[in-house]
Amino acid sequence: MSAPTGPDRSGAPPTSPRVTVISGGVGAARLLSGIVQVVEPAAVTAVVNTGDDTELHGLHVSPDLDTIVYTLANAIDPERGWGLVDETWRTMAALERYVAVRPDGSAAAPTWFNLGDHDLATHFYRTARLREGADLTTVTAEIATAWGLALRVLPMTDQRFRTRIETESDGLIDFQDYFVRLRHAVPVRRIEFDHDDARLTRQARAAIVDADVVLIAPSNPLVSVGPIRALPDVDALLRDRRDSVVAISPIVGGAALKGPADRMLTELGHEASVIGVASLYRDVASTLVIDRADTASAEQVRSAGMRCEVTDTVMSAPGVAAELARTAMAAALSG
Amino acid sequence: MSAPTGPDRSGAPPTSPRVTVISGGVGAARLLSGIVQVVEPAAVTAVVNTGDDTELHGLHVSPDLDTIVYTLANAIDPERGWGLVDETWRTMAALERYVAVRPDGSAAAPTWFNLGDHDLATHFYRTARLREGADLTTVTAEIATAWGLALRVLPMTDQRFRTRIETESDGLIDFQDYFVRLRHAVPVRRIEFDHDDARLTRQARAAIVDADVVLIAPSNPLVSVGPIRALPDVDALLRDRRDSVVAISPIVGGAALKGPADRMLTELGHEASVIGVASLYRDVASTLVIDRADTASAEQVRSAGMRCEVTDTVMSAPGVAAELARTAMAAALSG
Numbered sequence: 001m002s003a004p005t006g007p008d009r010s011g012a013p014p015t016s017p018r019v020t021v022i023s024g025g026v027g028a029a030r031l032l033s034g035i036v037q038v039v040e041p042a043a044v045t046a047v048v049n050t051g052d053d054t055e056l057h058g059l060h061v062s063p064d065l066d067t068i069v070y071t072l073a074n075a076i077d078p079e080r081g082w083g084l085v086d087e088t089w090r091t092m093a094a095l096e097r098y099v100a101v102r103p104d105g106s107a108a109a110p111t112w113f114n115l116g117d118h119d120l121a122t123h124f125y126r127t128a129r130l131r132e133g134a135d136l137t138t139v140t141a142e143i144a145t146a147w148g149l150a151l152r153v154l155p156m157t158d159q160r161f162r163t164r165i166e167t168e169s170d171g172l173i174d175f176q177d178y179f180v181r182l183r184h185a186v187p188v189r190r191i192e193f194d195h196d197d198a199r200l201t202r203q204a205r206a207a208i209v210d211a212d213v214v215l216i217a218p219s220n221p222l223v224s225v226g227p228i229r230a231l232p233d234v235d236a237l238l239r240d241r242r243d244s245v246v247a248i249s250p251i252v253g254g255a256a257l258k259g260p261a262d263r264m265l266t267e268l269g270h271e272a273s274v275i276g277v278a279s280l281y282r283d284v285a286s287t288l289v290i291d292r293a294d295t296a297s298a299e300q301v302r303s304a305g306m307r308c309e310v311t312d313t314v315m316s317a318p319g320v321a322a323e324l325a326r327t328a329m330a331a332a333l334s335g
Numbered sequence: 336m337s338a339p340t341g342p343d344r345s346g347a348p349p350t351s352p353r354v355t356v357i358s359g360g361v362g363a364a365r366l367l368s369g370i371v372q373v374v375e376p377a378a379v380t381a382v383v384n385t386g387d388d389t390e391l392h393g394l395h396v397s398p399d400l401d402t403i404v405y406t407l408a409n410a411i412d413p414e415r416g417w418g419l420v421d422e423t424w425r426t427m428a429a430l431e432r433y434v435a436v437r438p439d440g441s442a443a444a445p446t447w448f449n450l451g452d453h454d455l456a457t458h459f460y461r462t463a464r465l466r467e468g469a470d471l472t473t474v475t476a477e478i479a480t481a482w483g484l485a486l487r488v489l490p491m492t493d494q495r496f497r498t499r500i501e502t503e504s505d506g507l508i509d510f511q512d513y514f515v516r517l518r519h520a521v522p523v524r525r526i527e528f529d530h531d532d533a534r535l536t537r538q539a540r541a542a543i544v545d546a547d548v549v550l551i552a553p554s555n556p557l558v559s560v561g562p563i564r565a566l567p568d569v570d571a572l573l574r575d576r577r578d579s580v581v582a583i584s585p586i587v588g589g590a591a592l593k594g595p596a597d598r599m600l601t602e603l604g605h606e607a608s609v610i611g612v613a614s615l616y617r618d619v620a621s622t623l624v625i626d627r628a629d630t631a632s633a634e635q636v637r638s639a640g641m642r643c644e645v646t647d648t649v650m651s652a653p654g655v656a657a658e659l660a661r662t663a664m665a666a667a668l669s670g
Contacts, residue, residue, distance in 0.1 A: 057394070057458075057459035057462055058459075058463065060393070088423075090452035091459065094452070094457075095460065097481045098457075098481050100481060101480045102460075102477070107467070108460055108469075109459060109463060117423075117425035118426070118429040121430040121432065121433060123392075124392035124444060125392075125433035125443055125444045128393065128444060129437075129441065129443045134441070142433070142437070142438070143433070146432045146435060147432075
């Protein structure tokens with residue numbers, strides 16, 4: 001099969017390969033915005049981590065889902081990488097009045113997790129729909145439609161799933177406590193997935209099984225991709241089609257481009273390198289795409305049992321993301 | 336006892352009479368702002384209707400409590416009579432995007448109940464504290480403190496209590512559905528108080544029993560004062576001290592100053608007049624304060640078994656509210 005070409009704008013049924021992306025937040029969102037430049041967006045599905053969903057002020061917040069929707073809608077704040085562009089923070093500012101009277105021991109009015117005034121509407125809608133009994137898959141599809149997206153955005157599960165982090169300093173805490181409140185600046189001892197029999201959704205399962213290509217986004221392997229892989233059968237589904245599963249390393253030159261993946265890998269006994277990434281993914285993916293900065297490690301990745309593609313993986317511009325998407329898909333389709 | 340005088344600013348313990356006000360929203364808030372001009376604010380307690388509390392977007396909203404706090408903090412919007420002055424509506428505007436995709440049958444993203452960006456912080460704080468297990472009495476005290484209030488603002492109950500309205504057009508609906516969404520423009524057949532054994536709080540009970548004066552604010556007798564009186568023992572507590580309980584008529588010249596009290600009284604078989612108000616209150620209050628517009632009805636109020644004071648009750652200016660407060664308290668103290 002040849003490498004995918006640009007989107008079909010003729011109105012004919014899409015001929016693009018169907019692509020499913022195992023997704024965390026920012027890295028996945030950037031990869032997806034590369035993919036929709038080179039294939040029909042309607043043929044693209046993101047299966048998204050919900051392990052870092054949280055409840056704030058009574059609202060259901062899904063950071064990775066929102067980062068993907070806002071990014072693909074070209075509404076993400078380009079500097080922060082999260083939240084909406086041209087955002088305002090009036091409610092957050094008004095909360096300070098209450099922080100001042102909050103009794104000892106209370107964590108109400110958390111102001112460490114910024115929710116912008118426009119962004120709040122998304123959490124309001126999601127919360128209200130979930131309370132009406134809609135599942136997160138349905139609500140997420142509605143939100144994606146509201147933002148005019150043609151690609152499918154699927155939460156990994158419709159059930160409650162919470163990633164918790166055991167830290168040296170603060171014990172076992174919610175993921176956002178670790179990631180945002182503590183700015184992921186404390187050593188991690190263990191990751192725990194707190195859920196009650198959560199399952200991959202029917203839609204996400206079909207997206208993994210039926211796709212022509214499955215990509216594992218350059219997201220944190222432990223706390224972004226890890227929760228998805230922790231759901232029953234996911235690793236088996238990937239292994240069954242390993243030849244057309246391609247992972248993109250989130251580690252470049254021994255460091256994470258964003259977030260604590262590098263330190264976390266080291267703290268939990270992995271190597272913070274493309275080799276470490278390869279050993280986490282070799283059972284479920286046939287190919288690892290690494291950055292040119294890691295060219296010297298390509299042979300070692302191959303020795304670990306994966307094919308290895310070397311290209312530019314730092315998606316600092318749309319063209320880089322498109323080229324990375326093209327390379328990863330070509331590798332999967334030639335698998 | 337003589338009529339109360341101005342606040343004691345000497346630093347000595349307050350010598351003001353202790354005043355408790357049975358309160359709805361706007362009318363009660365204006366009366367309270369008159370009262371704190373003529374007695375020590377620390378001697379004033381509002382026992383406030385929570386029957387029109389509601390849940391929106393997952394947030395616990397207490398309209399009457401907030402109207403009182405914001406009014407007494409001089410932060411209410413003077414034209415609307417509810418919500419904060421200099422408010423913005425960014426989140427509400429952003430919700431429209433989701434209204435456009437909301438499926439048939441869904442009531443998510445309600446945009447008919449306006450929540451301002453600054454106001455939202457209050458609902459965030461209240462919701463978070465309630466979820467932590469704090470009771471509404473405690474949280475309301477914290478909110479009042481955050482706004483620098485010296486008077487005590489007490490919810491009537493810490494338990495769930497919801498006023499529902501049976502309408503001809505829409506059946507049995509939540510109070511805010513009737514009041515805000517339908518702009519109280521539909522005929523009312525019946526009022527229902529939906530609660531599970533709700534009780535007057537210990538603090539509110541003490542405020543009614545221990546006060547020197549109890550005033551019934553010029554609030555809607557059926558849906559603002561009615562829920563408080565529907566709690567067990569409240570009418571008995573008022574009857575026990577009826578001589579020092581004074582009600583202020585919310586009906587002036589046969590019409591409600593604000594809201595649907597006049598139509599609602601008529602629709603539910605009462606008279607929309609000070610006489611109708613007298614027959615609702617004569618068992619629990621010794622005196623009815625009516626407006627000069629109703630001077631001709633004073634004798635009929637007396638015939639109904641109440642003392643009657645005639646004064647200006649339309650609190651269009653702070654001075655009027657203060658004078659009304661003075662008149663009502665004097666009547667109660669001479670009871």
